Amino acid sequence: MTPGRLRRRPLIAVTGSRRRSLLTMLLNRLALWRAGARSVRLHPGRERSLDDIDGVLIGGGDDISVELYDRELRLDTRVDPERDALELRVLQVAAERGLPVLGICRGAQMLNVFRGGSLHVDIHAVYEELPRLRTILPRKRVGALPGSRLRALVGRDAFRVNSLHHQAVRATGEGLHVVARDEYGVVQAIEDDRGRSAIGVQWHPEFLVFNRRQQGLFRWLVTRARRCRARRAGRADPAVAAADGSAACGQRQPRQV
DSSP, X not given: OOHHHHHHSOEXXXXXXXXXXXXXXXXXXXXXXXXXXXXXXXXXXXXXXXTTOOEEEEOOOSBOOGGGTOTTOOOOOOBOHHHHHHHHHHHHHHHHHTOOEEEETHHHHHHHHHTTOOEESOHHXXXXXXXXXXXXXXXXXXXXOTTSHHHHHHOSSEEEEEEOOSOEESSOOTTEEEEEEETTOOEEEEEEGGGSSEEEESSOGGGOTTOHHXXXXXXXXXXXXXXXXXXXXXXXXXXXXXXXXXXTTTOOOOOBO
């Protein structure tokens, strides 16, 4: 690929931990490359301008600090406050600039917390019949809401996904709604209004490398990011951008995170 063609690919910021979850980071970046995007890794201690970013992927990892959504609860769990702060700043920039966001596992939870929502800190304490399933293989059955963006992307009402989480969305944040649950009622996916700029899934599509339907989540993010990139470069039709909810894309607001 020539340098010119490479530069024309949209640029996606992928967040993660400083040292943990390197495999998921690599698989997310591979999935984005296959979908037609470039990507850059962001983690605590790795700062860069977000001025040239066209989309955001908030990846999986450690638990989110409970103080962000429940100031009265205290738990002894592994957290990463620096990463929490980084991702909240990245999501703020994305909101200001109208950039598309895909949240994966912890990333879906962080998207919800950023919008003012809350989490179940331990799903097994709430859903007592829920099996303690922890696998990268598609063993969990999920049902998608008809008419949702997720349903359109995966192409079916019910499908199987992997499961690596013990937290989940409790109350949805502003502008978000639940679009998928598993057979026990645990929230498995959220979208913003009409699924235009943010989708969060509780599973890990990056591990489902050969599942074309699941890879559609990355294609959705790249397609939206490409529109934002064109808008920023002045090549997009403003009427089209407004119609699909991406009117804010491309507003250059230099920020450091």
